Amino acid sequence: MRNIADTIKRLNSHHTLKSSPLALNSNTRLQPLVDFGTNPGDLLAWTYIPTTFKPGSPLVVVLHGCTQTAATYDHGSGWSELADRHGLALLFPEQQRSNNPNLCFNWFATADTSRGQGEAHSISQMVVTLADRYSVDRGSIYVTGLSAGGAMTAAMLAAYPELFKAGAIIAGLPFGTASTVPEAFDRMRGHGLQESRALADKVRQASDHQGPWPSVSVWHGTADKTVDPINMEAIIGQWWHLHDLKDTPIITSMTQSHRSRAWTDESGNTRIEAHSISGMGHGTPIKSGADGLGIASAFMLDVGIASTWHIAKSWNLIGENEMTAADLAAPSSVPSAKAEGTKRANHPVGSVIEDALRAAGLMR
Numbered sequence: 368m369r370n371i372a373d374t375i376k377r378l379n380s381h382h383t384l385k386s387s388p389l390a391l392n393s394n395t396r397l398q399p400l401v402d403f404g405t406n407p408g409d410l411l412a413w414t415y416i417p418t419t420f421k422p423g424s425p426l427v428v429v430l431h432g433c434t435q436t437a438a439t440y441d442h443g444s445g446w447s448e449l450a451d452r453h454g455l456a457l458l459f460p461e462q463q464r465s466n467n468p469n470l471c472f473n474w475f476a477t478a479d480t481s482r483g484q485g486e487a488h489s490i491s492q493m494v495v496t497l498a499d500r501y502s503v504d505r506g507s508i509y510v511t512g513l514s515a516g517g518a519m520t521a522a523m524l525a526a527y528p529e530l531f532k533a534g535a536i537i538a539g540l541p542f543g544t545a546s547t548v549p550e551a552f553d554r555m556r557g558h559g560l561q562e563s564r565a566l567a568d569k570v571r572q573a574s575d576h577q578g579p580w581p582s583v584s585v586w587h588g589t590a591d592k593t594v595d596p597i598n599m600e601a602i603i604g605q606w607w608h609l610h611d612l613k614d615t616p617i618i619t620s621m622t623q624s625h626r627s628r629a630w631t632d633e634s635g636n637t638r639i640e641a642h643s644i645s646g647m648g649h650g651t652p653i654k655s656g657a658d659g660l661g662i663a664s665a666f667m668l669d670v671g672i673a674s675t676w677h678i679a680k681s682w683n684l685i686g687e688n689e690m691t692a693a694d695l696a697a698p699s700s701v702p703s704a705k706a707e708g709t710k711r712a713n714h715p716v717g718s719v720i721e722d723a724l725r726a727a728g729l730m731r
Contacts (some may be wrong), residue, residue, distance in 0.1 A: 396447050397438055397459060404492030408485045411461040412493045413437040415447045419454040422502035425684055426456040428494060428531075430512030430519050432538075432650075432666055433471035437461040440513065443667030444651055444675050445660035453684055456503050460490050474518030474540070475551035482526040482574050486519070491527050509682050511535035513651045513666065514594065518542075521602065524581050525573040533582040535678040537651050538594050541601045543569030557595030563604025570609050580609055584640040584681055586674055588647025596643070603630075603641055610638045625672055640681060644670055651675075 400412035427450075431440035437459035441447050450457050462470045472479075472486055479485035498505055510531050512520040517539020524534045525542040544560060545551040553559045560566075570580075583606045587599040607630060616628040624645040629637050644652050650668040653661030653675070660676050663669040679685050 397441060400458070400493060400497060403496035404489070406489045406492065408479060408487070408489035409463060409466055410486055410489045410493075411437070411463060413459040413461060414497060415441070415450055415457040415459070416501060417447070417451045417454060419451060420456055420501070421454055423504050424454050424456060425507035425509065425682075426458060426494070426498060426501075426503040427679075427684075428458045428460070428490065428508070428510040428523070430460060430472060430490075430510070430516030431462070431470070432512070432514035432516050433467075433469045435470060435513075435516075435666065439664070440516075440667075443662050443664045444653065445662070445673070446675055448660060449675055449679055453679070455679075455684060456497065456501055458493055458497050460486075460493060462486075471515035472512075472519040474515050474522055475545040475548065475554075477546050480519070480522040480526060480542070487522055487526045490519075490523060491530060494527075494530055507532055509533050509535075509684075511537065511678055512539065513537045514539060514649065524583065525570040528570075528574060528576045528581055531581045533584065533682055535584040535586065535674075535681075536602055537586040537674065538588065538591055538649055539585075539602070540594060540598045541566050541569075541605045542573065544601070554598070555594050557597040560597065560601045563601070563608050566601060566605035567608035570605060580606070580638075582636075582638050582640075584642070584678060586642045586644070586652065586678075588644045588649065588652070588668070590646050591649045593649035599641060599643070603628075603639055606639050612638060616641075622672070624670065637681070642674070642677070644672060646670075 397413040397415055400414045403412055427446065429440065429444070429446050431437055441459060446457055449455065462472050464470060467473055474480060476485070480487050482488070494508060497503065498508065508531055510520050510523050511534060514537070517536040520534050520536050521539055521542040524531055540554055541560070543566065545554045550559070583602070585599050585602050587596045589596055610632060612630050612632060616630050619627040619629070626643045626645070628641040630639040632638050647668055647670050650666035651674055652670045652672040653659065653663065653667050654671050654673040655661055655663045655669045660673040661667060676685070
């Protein structure tokens with residue numbers, strides 16, 4: 368039970384957030400979004416609409432991780448800097464301590480991840496409101512997030528698949544894999560994950576949507592001690608079965624530390640990408656400095672890879688012939704048919720993922 372001092376502190380924090388959110392947001396680039404609906408999840412909402420934005424441009428929803436705020440995640444990831452260059456509208460939902468003491472989105476709570484309920488519904492209201500107010504391209508709305516924000520990204524793609532063209536899950540977990548705090552910690556450790564087909568059924572049951580389904584990009588460090596990397600394989604399996612993919616992945620060694628896999632549908636469109644960063648812990652991979660994108664800080668890990676740029680590039684938000692600072696940061700990072708280390712895997716993803724799960728003791 369919390370003591371009275373902690374309770375008073377939490378109430379004061381909640382009052383300050385409610386009465387003066389701008390005072391707590393050190394990044395003045397972000398502006399509050401108000402009057403976006405009933406907000407059943409009691410979240411805050413921030414936006415960044417650059418001067419380069421034009422009606423009909425894309426919208427990216429960015430979900431921070433635990434202990435972070437919208438402003439700190441934007442500062443570390445470089446999303447608003449990228450928006451300046453390419454005219455993107457940005458939406459930053461933000462958790463409140465009154466909902467979660469560690470500022471984690473409640474990705475494991477059914478009441479907050481189900482369609483029409485809680486935090487997931489609040490975020491959907493933000494998306495629809497912002498899209499209407501700024502006339503964004505409703506066919507070019509994307510969502511990404513780190514850790515708890517990555518798991519909530521998976522929840523948004525499942526509960527509201529018609530809203531999003533694609534999503535990027537960074538150090539996150541599959542949708543529907545936990546419903547309590549103890550289960551959440553078990554899944555984070557890689558224990559008790561369900562088989563891929565069962566996980567795909569979780570997404571199918573989350574809404575009445577029958578497809579087409581959003582494309583998914585997954586990012587994870589191989590040395591992540593907070594969310595076990597086996598969760599990356601579980602996410603891949605969930606969406607591989609959902610998209611009913613038959614092909615084997617294209618594997619690209621983009622750099623010595625960056626391994627990429629991609630799965631395409633029968634039309635050759637990429638539906639799933641998976642990026643493994645060798646030796647990286649729990650966080651978002653960035654490339655800081657004058658030739659990069661992002662600022663190193665807690666859970667913003669400078670490993671020489673500008674994941675924000677790569678994600679935007681995979682969503683075709685950056686022109687094919689446009690060179691940016693992030694291009695210079697990772698000159699070998701754009702895969703092509705002639706890229707060194709590119710090959711087609713010999714085994715279907717289902718068997719690869721299930722072999723990995725069995726090796727980890729998660730399947731029989």
